[in-house]
Amino acid sequence: SLENYDVIVIGSGGAGLAAAINAHDLGAKVVVVERMSTIGGNTIKASVGMNAAQTSYQQEKGIRDTKACFYEETLKGGKFKNNPELLQQFVERAPDAIDWLAKQEIVLSDITITGGMSIDRTHRPADRSAVGGFLISGLVRNLNQRHIEVLVDTKADSIEYQQGKVSGLKVIDEYGESRILHTKAIIVATGGFSANAKMVEHYRPELTGFVTTNHKGATGSGITLLQNLGAATVDMAEIQIHPTVEQQSAYLISESIRGGGAILVSQAGERFCNEMETRDKVSAQIIGLAEKSAWILFDEQVRSQNKAADEYLAKGFAIQGESVEDLATQIGMDPKALAQTLATFNQAVRQQQDLQFGRTTALRHPLDKGPFYAIKIAPGVHHTMGGVAISTQAQVLDTHHQPLKGIWAAGEVVGGIHGANRIGGNAVADIIIFGLLAGEQAANWVKTA
Ligand code: ADP
Incomplete structure (x- = not known):
């Protein structure tokens, strides 16, 4: 069967769902593929909240904060290893991401604090419940309102990519059958590799035998998939x-x-x-x-x-x-x-x-x-800070810092934003900010491609 899309999103965590909704709203025909039988990835387990500085909710509560302070504290927390341009983009876009969520009726109006921060800037639901379930159910509600398709039990196996052009995604379904989904653009939002003990041990032998907080799907398959196309990785040994x-x-x-x-x-x-x-x-x-x-x-x-x-x-x-x-x-x-x-x-x-x-x-x-x-x-x-290299526009970069045309990545699969240590509340911010950006970039690119 021939299935044709403008944009395929791999992974149904926060990054993938935000990307899918944004790409759809900019006119793209979108599908999300998810290897597990449930939606939400590791995002659904996120607990504390979403960091952002200079938001309307902070203002309402009289919390005085600056983007510069958010930047500095994230950089310090990351032991100055963070990619400065990506971090700048992250801090700059954070308040808009909070507003975008509010527009989708995913309101994070209560504010708390996490380790390494000096100011209350961790946004969470008004009832102070865990952010992950709240976020995923809100995003899924928005997906359903727009009739965006999610194919569960469907694993992305390889990207069809020739002469700098994406033509499709090879997927394997729950019965082990493979088929090609046709597309012009792909957003990789497959999360981290905390649940891949071999990969963790490979980069950090001293973490052998540690339990992981992550769901089973956090195997790093998206990293391998992109490395096969020549993508660069950064900070792979930075495991939190x-x-x-x-x-x-x-x-x-x-x-x-x-x-x-x-x-x-x-x-x-x-x-x-x-x-x-x-x-x-x-x-x-x-x-x-x-x-x-x-x-x-x-x-x-x-x-x-x-x-x-x-x-x-x-x-x-x-x-x-x-x-x-x-x-x-x-x-x-x-x-x-x-x-x-x-x-x-x-x-x-x-x-x-x-x-x-x-x-x-x-x-x-x-x-x-x-x-x-x-x-x-x-x-x-708990979290793998390393991953594939991206540009400030969420394009996946090869080892010569050139974008792989038609391929974007967002969320934990990406490396560089958090440096050597991720601050609590910065992962949810990361997935929404860069998920939205990847969705926007892919949809706009499809229009002109
Ligand atoms: P993020 O926080 O970056 O959004 P998550 O861990 O929440 O990441 O979500 C990533 C999702 O991607 C998970 O649901 C995971 O099962 C899914 N996933 C990982 N690898 C693949 C793959 N090869 N094909 C399809 N889905 C994948």
Whole structure:
């Protein structure tokens, strides 16, 4: 059967869906292919929110922020390894991406903070629920309104590309049958490779045996597919481990819990770091503990203000104690040590000065309202900062920095934006910003091609 499209989007995460909607709205006939049987990729698991500076929502709340500050803090968090032009594009387009979502009735009007940032700029749903499910269901609603097709259980195998021209995409369906979908343009939005243990080990041998927070589809197949056409890759060894992962389920405990005022304590009942440091630093501190794991600890006030916390309670991750001593006893911790740790921390909150570890953000309120909760966590493979090289217009670049004509990429499959460490809330921003850009560029290119 002959299937003809203007633009094929590979991958149904946030980047792919944003690209598909934007390309459609600019007049292209679009289809999305997704290897898994469900839509949403790893995006659906995103927890904390979407970073942007100088947004209307920040203004409404009286939060003063600048794009320059967002740029600097992302660069610092990325250890100055970020591609400056891509980062500039990212920061510049972030407020428009928030507005674009709002126009599609995907409203991220509540604002919190993540590690490595000095200002509340992480936008999330008004009810403070996890951003991923909210975002994907909103995008799918928009896809359906426009009757944009998504072929699930359909894996992109190779791009038909000759003499600098895309003619089609070879896909393999759930029965192992292959066929060609005809198209002029392709957007690769296949996500990262955190769930490909071999690939992770290849680039970072010391991460062997780590759990991953990612869904099974995060195998990096899009990177291989593009490398076969001569695409360049960057920063492939920059793999992020997330500090707070529940180990039995490999479920990520959102940074919004710490952002809401929680602390980390060791089995000895002591704080051991500034909990609001970047993920790489907090992870390294946990791995440095004798037990290589820690407890994320919070009180009733943090719980009552964070929807994610309820989810963790429902999943049975949290141990609950009516008092600090009760909780300590249940988790095999010295009650006196834990009580002392909380007293010291609560004093730091009252004075807004953490003399022990220099935490300056999310010193929200004293942790003194029972019940108290603790979730055991350790780091897990979470995000691959590296990936294919793109231009500031999301064109895939070859090893000579020349665009592969007719091919764009967006989202975690791309490398360079986050440098050596991604800040929480910057992945969702990345996928929407560059997804929209790739969709726009591909649709406009098809019109003139
Ligand atoms: P991003 O956050 O960059 O949007 P996600 O991980 O959310 O990335 O989504 C990427 C999607 O791409 C996943 O749903 C994944 O299953 C899908 N995918 C990965 N490789 C392929 C492939 N070769 N063919 C089709 N879909 C793919």
